[in-house]
Amino acid sequence: MTGILDADDMLAKLDEDHWNALVASGEYTQKEVDKARRKLAVREEVSMCKAMLLMGLKAKDELVLRIASLQLELEKRYLAIETLSQYHAQHAHVNTQVSLLLAKLYFRDDKKNKASVLCQELVDLYKEANTPDTELTEDAAHTLASPSDPDGYRQQRAKDKQAVADAFYILGWIAIHAGDHTQAYTVWEDGYTWLPNDKRLRKQHRKRYCWDQERVQGEADGKGQDGCANAPVDEMEAFSVDEAHQAELALNLFSRRTQKNRVVFRSKKPIIPEDERQMVLDACEQFAADNGGGWGTVRHCSVPTTDVAVEDIPILRPWLRTLMRKCLAPMLRACFPLLADGTDLGPRGDRVRIHDAFVVRYDAADRSVSLPTHSDTSSLSFTVALTEQSGYEGGGTWFGALGGKVVDAPAGHAVAFAGPLRHAGHPISHGTRTILVLFCYIEGFRYGKYVGFDGEDDLEHEHAHSETSESVHAFNGVRESGGESETKRLNGLGMDGGVDKTGRCCDGVLSVSGVHGDVCRGVGGVKVDASGGQMVGRKKKQCGDDDKYDVGKGYIVYNETYELMTTIDAK
Ligand SMILES: O=C(O)CCC(=O)C(=O)O
Ligand SMILES: [Fe+2]
Known part of the structure; x- marks a missing residue:
């Protein structure tokens, strides 16, 4: 003893x-x-x-x-x-922290209205008692974010500011998930005005500035592509939903009369000349070389598509703005002449805004050969081929509503389509396929309203709750309570958005802790809608019989989404 x-x-x-x-x-x-x-x-x-x-x-x-x-x-x-x-x-x-944690949990539980009320309350209280901060240099902002003061006053202030920044951030995400990008960016911009030293709000502000405001010489005076200035619709090849998909939700975005079932368009002519394509590819390679030698994975997880965000490459910003203004926006205007609310995209499509822009590369030699079925969180999307079709085998964009047709495009040609359409990156079996991918929204047009992203799903979730508690009670034993099975059941869906170490959400990758395991869920996480789709980050992943591209079980999610959710886990 x-x-x-x-x-x-x-x-x-x-x-x-x-x-x-x-x-x-x-x-x-x-x-x-x-x-x-x-x-x-x-x-x-x-x-x-x-x-x-x-x-x-x-x-x-x-x-x-x-x-x-x-x-x-x-x-x-x-x-x-x-x-x-x-x-x-x-x-x-x-207490601010209590409200914020509750808001985050509601958010993660898909009780967006409840989360929204709490976040708005936090924002309003903060605004009543404070004045907007001034923007500091990154270094100064960092010092402020990690103050060391013995009586804890500054620390508490910093924590409260962080909480309000989180509240702004969540409010924006709620809007994105309701298909209302305009509202999201308005909230984020407001947040940035009040808390310009919050990294995520600053990032959203810079993104808007980059795509909506910044002008450099050469852009404004009209240099650049003029190839499709008037974008006549007869220069586009149209693809219509097939018989079996007449009820396709994406069609609800448009006037049925004018749209006539056409949801995908491919330009008959190249819209990016060869030298410009090469310039874009070179810029991406250069960017990769300057940033650790490889392309990043901005969005994806278990399907390791390699991509770079165009806004991160300064010389591509004016190029894309010009391409958008002179070519892509007018093209969308021609292809999608009338929206469901009776408005149009504006003269020359000037209501079209870039939400995100990526250059995506599929390479048969590594594992990034395809992209699982999903819908973009955009009202309209583009893929523009940057490489020659002779450089790869397979490839193209698969669309469920076209009866499973794969639409590929020759180098420089664009494919435009309604973002909520289910689609996938068809696998390549050889070579390299590089495309420019654009997610667009239309200023002032809340597209979520037309595809059922609206509304509180409390009922659905009360149900999910009882399932959750049942499963929790049923799995209190040592064995059963361990990670995978419980996490799966906690979702009540038999599938889960996990998060790997690098911060990407993955379908089917069940992480060790249940809390982490459903990180994706609240961020629009594993949300099953009427059509059986899941929404993660800015993308809506669908699961169905025809989910044949779900090979890698990858979600497409933003690292920034992950950042938000880790703050929830940090409690
Ligand atoms: O590879 C393709 O054509 C589709 C790409 C895509 O859907 C995306 O990046 O969101
Ligand atoms: Fe997509």
Whole structure:
């Protein structure tokens, strides 16, 4: 009995022996046992915190936050929500952190309206009590974000600002998921005005500035592509939805009368001349060389498509703005003459805005050969071929609503289509295929309204909740509560958006902790809509019989989305 001094030590020793025996017997792995032990400790702490709360032994806000974060660790988000929402309902002046965590959990739970009310409340309270910050240099902003002050005042201020920045950020994402990019960018711009030192708000501001405002010489005076200045629609080859897809939701975006079932268009002529294509490819290679030697993966995870964001390559920005203004926007105007709300894209398509622009490369020699079925979170999208068709085999864009037709384009030609259409990057079997991909929105046109992105899905989620709690109760044992099965069930969907170490969300990749496991969900995560699609980040991934491209089970999600969700996990 060496080293045993009192009853507590004795019990601890017995406990230790008990756990060790479980591992030694081979019945459980060390990892399973560690997890079970941690679970017990967390439960004990929850009980203690609850007792302290009753006895008024510590600041209530702190205790409530601690209880909620422990409940999250136990993978019981519904309990965390209950804890926070009850507290929120009972207290008129609720701590910022409590409101924010509750908003994030609602957001992740797809209760967007509830999340939105809380975020708006945080923003309004902040605005009442503060004045907009001034923009600081990156360094100064960083110091501010990590202050060291003994009495904690500055630290608390910084935390509150961070919370309000998060609230702005979430409000924007809620708008994106409702298919309202205009509103999202308005909120983010407002957030940037108030908190210009928040990195994510600053990034959104710069993106808008880049695509909507910045003009450099040569652009404004009309140099650049004029090849399709008037973009007559007869210069476009149109593809119509087939018999089986007459109810295609994407058609709802447009006047049925004028659109006549046409949802995909391919230019008959090249819109980017060869020298410009080469310039773009060179710029991307140069960018890759300057940034660690390889192309990045801006969006994807388990399907490792390689891509670069055009806004990150300065010389491509004016080029794309000119191409957009002179060619692509008028082309969209011609192809999609009348929207469902009776408006049009404006003279020469000047209501069209770039939401995102990527150069995407598929390479048969690495694993980036295809892209799973998804819908873009855009009202209109483009792919423009940058490489010659002779340089690859396979490839092109697959569209479900065209009866599974694959539309590929010769070098320099553009394919324009309605973003909500289900589509996929058809696999290449040889060579390299590089395309420019554009996600566009139409200023002031809330396309989500026409494809069912609107509305609170509380009912659906009350149901999901009961499933969640059932599964949680059913899986309290050591074995069953471990990562995969529970995470799957927690989603109530049998599929999950996981997050890998690099911050990309992946379908089918189940991460170890349940909390991480459904990181994607709230960000528009694994949302199943009427047509059985999932929405992740800015893309809506669909699962259906014809999901034959789901080879790599990849989601397309933004790293910035991941950044937001990790702040939720940070509690
Ligand atoms: O490879 C293609 O043609 C499709 C690409 C695509 O859909 C995307 O990047 O969103
Ligand atoms: Fe796409």
